[in-house]
Amino acid sequence: MTDSPDLATATLLEAALVKDRDAGSMQRQLHDRLKRAILDGSLAPGSRLPGSRALAEALSISRNTVTATYEHLAAEGYVQPDRQGTRVTELSSPALLAPTALTALSTRSARAGKPATATPPTALRLARIQSSAPRAEMDAALRPGMPSLSHFPAAAWRRALDRAIRNASPATLGYGDPLGELPLRAAIARHLAIARGVRCEPHQVVIAEGAQEAISLCVRLLSNPGDTGWVEDPGYRGAKAAMHAGDLRIVPLRVDAEGLCVSEHDWHKHPPRLIYTTPSHQYPAGSVLSIARRLALIAQARHHGAWIIEDDYDSEFRHNGEPIGAMQGLVAQSPVLYVGTFSKTMFPSLRLGFVVLPEQLMAAVRVPLEEMLRGGHRHEQLAMADFIESGQFSRHLGRMRRLYRDRQQALRLALGKHLKVPHEIDGGHCGLHLTVRLPQRFDDRRIAAEALRHRIAPSALSGFAMQPTASDNGLVLGYGNTPAELFEPLVKRLSQLARAAERA
Known part of the structure; x- marks a missing residue:
C-alpha cells in the first residue's frame, strides 16, 4: 500500500480535461480517467487519491465535481473512503484483461499444447449450427421467402x-x-x-x-x-x-x-x-x-x-x-x-x-x-x-394470390426460354419460390455466390441438405418480391453464371 498521492496525481494529470460536448461532462471525463487507471493498474490497489481540493485546483475544475466523482467511484466499489482520504480498493481479480494479457494467455496455451482460441468458449451446441449460405440484402432479386413488400x-x-x-x-x-x-x-x-x-x-x-x-x-x-x-x-x-x-x-x-x-x-x-x-x-x-x-x-x-x-x-x-x-x-x-x-x-x-x-x-x-x-x-x-x-387480411391474400400466380408463371416461362443449361423445375403451384434442379457438374454454391455480386440472391439447393445427394444440386428462386418484368434478364444472367460454374 502506498500513502503518497504523487503518482496518482501524475497519472490524473497526463492530459487536461476538455470543455467539449462530445467529450462529455467534466465529471464523466474524470470518472472515466480514474476508472481506466484503476483497471489497468496505473493506480495500484491501496494507493491514496489526491484530496478533492488539491485535485480540483490541479485540473482547474470545481471541487464539487471531484467530490461527486469520488462518491460515484465509491458507490461502484472502485475506491473506499477512510479517515486518511480515498484509497483504491483491493480488487480480488482484474476487472479487465488487457489485449497483451490475452496474447500472453494464448501463447502460454500453445506452449502447453492446448488449442489457442481467439474467441471465448460458448455452448458446445452452437458448433453444430453452421451457416450454409452467404447473407443477401433484403431487396436482392430472386431472394426466397420474401413477399412483395411494395404491394x-x-x-x-x-x-x-x-x-x-x-x-x-x-x-x-x-x-x-x-x-x-x-x-x-x-x-x-x-x-x-x-x-x-x-x-x-x-x-x-x-x-x-x-x-x-x-x-x-x-x-x-x-x-x-x-x-x-x-x-x-x-x-x-x-x-x-x-x-x-x-x-x-x-x-x-x-x-x-x-x-x-x-x-x-x-x-x-x-x-x-x-x-x-x-x-x-x-x-x-x-x-x-x-x-x-x-x-x-x-x-x-x-x-x-x-x-x-x-x-x-x-x-x-x-x-x-x-x-x-x-x-x-x-x-x-x-x-x-x-x-x-x-x-x-x-x-x-x-x-x-x-x-x-x-x-x-x-x-x-x-x-x-x-x-x-x-x-x-x-x-x-x-x-x-x-x-x-x-x-x-382476406382481401390482401386474394390480391397476393393473383400476383404470385402471375409471377410464378412468368418465371417458369423465363426459365424455359433463357436458362440454357439442362434443368428441371420443382416447386409445385404454391408459395413464393421455385426450385431449379441442375446436373451436378454445375456448382450450385458457386453460382449462388457469384449471383450475389450482381444483387441476385438465389439459394443453393445443396445448402438445405444435411446429407446432400447428386439430386440436391440446383437453385431456389424466390419470385415474391421481384417484378415479373425483371425475370428474363435475371434468368439470362443466371444462365451465364451457371455455364461459368460448370465443373470440368
Missing part, C-alpha cells in the same frame, strides 16, 4: 394500428397475456378453421415472434437433450437450428414427390421425439405430403409417443385449385403442433407467428408457458386482430 396495403395497416392505439387503454402499455392478446388468438382460430381446416379454440393458440420462435418453443416444450428429432432433407435450416439449440440428435429423412419418406425401419432404428415437416408445400422442393403418408405419420407418432411440428409457412398462396388442408385437422386429438406465420402473408419485420398446441397438451404446458414468456407487441397484435376481422 402491401400500408395505409390500411396504418389505420388498423391507429385504431389499436386509440382504442386501447393505458394498461396495454404494460405486459400482456404471455400467450398473446386474446382478440388475435380468437381471430387466428376462426381464420384457420375456415382457410386451413385447423381444429382449435383460441386458448390453444400461442403467439410467437415468427415461425422460428414458434418452432423453438415446440422444441423447448416437448424435448429433452439427447432426444431424436426428424427433419426433411433437404429442408428448412431454421428447424435444424432450433433442434440443435435444444441438444437434439437430428436424423435427416429424404423427401420425394409425395413429401417426407418414412419407413418402418426408421421408426425402429431411431424413434423420434419430434418430427418437423412442411406437408402442404415442402420447403424447398415443393412437394405435397400425400394423404396416405399424412395418416400413417399421425398413427405412428401416436404409437411411438412422438409429436409432429407442422410448419404451414406459405400454403395460403396456392395457385392451382383449392388450398391443401392442414394435417392438424385430419383427425381429432392429433399429435400435431401447427405453426404459422404472418411473415409471408403480411411482411417479415412484423415478427408475428403462432403455434396451435394440441388440446391434450394445454394442461401440462400452461403454467410453464406463463413463466417462460412475456406478453408484448400488444398494439401490433390488436391491430393484426382488427386487420383479420375487418376483412382486410
Whole structure:
C-alpha cells in the first residue's frame, strides 16, 4: 500500500480535461480517467487519491465535481473512503484483461499444447449450427421467402394500428397475456378453421415472434437433450437450428414427390421425439405430403409417443385449385403442433407467428408457458386482430394470390426460354419460390455466390441438405418480391453464371 498521492496525481494529470460536448461532462471525463487507471493498474490497489481540493485546483475544475466523482467511484466499489482520504480498493481479480494479457494467455496455451482460441468458449451446441449460405440484402432479386413488400396495403395497416392505439387503454402499455392478446388468438382460430381446416379454440393458440420462435418453443416444450428429432432433407435450416439449440440428435429423412419418406425401419432404428415437416408445400422442393403418408405419420407418432411440428409457412398462396388442408385437422386429438406465420402473408419485420398446441397438451404446458414468456407487441397484435376481422387480411391474400400466380408463371416461362443449361423445375403451384434442379457438374454454391455480386440472391439447393445427394444440386428462386418484368434478364444472367460454374 502506498500513502503518497504523487503518482496518482501524475497519472490524473497526463492530459487536461476538455470543455467539449462530445467529450462529455467534466465529471464523466474524470470518472472515466480514474476508472481506466484503476483497471489497468496505473493506480495500484491501496494507493491514496489526491484530496478533492488539491485535485480540483490541479485540473482547474470545481471541487464539487471531484467530490461527486469520488462518491460515484465509491458507490461502484472502485475506491473506499477512510479517515486518511480515498484509497483504491483491493480488487480480488482484474476487472479487465488487457489485449497483451490475452496474447500472453494464448501463447502460454500453445506452449502447453492446448488449442489457442481467439474467441471465448460458448455452448458446445452452437458448433453444430453452421451457416450454409452467404447473407443477401433484403431487396436482392430472386431472394426466397420474401413477399412483395411494395404491394402491401400500408395505409390500411396504418389505420388498423391507429385504431389499436386509440382504442386501447393505458394498461396495454404494460405486459400482456404471455400467450398473446386474446382478440388475435380468437381471430387466428376462426381464420384457420375456415382457410386451413385447423381444429382449435383460441386458448390453444400461442403467439410467437415468427415461425422460428414458434418452432423453438415446440422444441423447448416437448424435448429433452439427447432426444431424436426428424427433419426433411433437404429442408428448412431454421428447424435444424432450433433442434440443435435444444441438444437434439437430428436424423435427416429424404423427401420425394409425395413429401417426407418414412419407413418402418426408421421408426425402429431411431424413434423420434419430434418430427418437423412442411406437408402442404415442402420447403424447398415443393412437394405435397400425400394423404396416405399424412395418416400413417399421425398413427405412428401416436404409437411411438412422438409429436409432429407442422410448419404451414406459405400454403395460403396456392395457385392451382383449392388450398391443401392442414394435417392438424385430419383427425381429432392429433399429435400435431401447427405453426404459422404472418411473415409471408403480411411482411417479415412484423415478427408475428403462432403455434396451435394440441388440446391434450394445454394442461401440462400452461403454467410453464406463463413463466417462460412475456406478453408484448400488444398494439401490433390488436391491430393484426382488427386487420383479420375487418376483412382486410382476406382481401390482401386474394390480391397476393393473383400476383404470385402471375409471377410464378412468368418465371417458369423465363426459365424455359433463357436458362440454357439442362434443368428441371420443382416447386409445385404454391408459395413464393421455385426450385431449379441442375446436373451436378454445375456448382450450385458457386453460382449462388457469384449471383450475389450482381444483387441476385438465389439459394443453393445443396445448402438445405444435411446429407446432400447428386439430386440436391440446383437453385431456389424466390419470385415474391421481384417484378415479373425483371425475370428474363435475371434468368439470362443466371444462365451465364451457371455455364461459368460448370465443373470440368
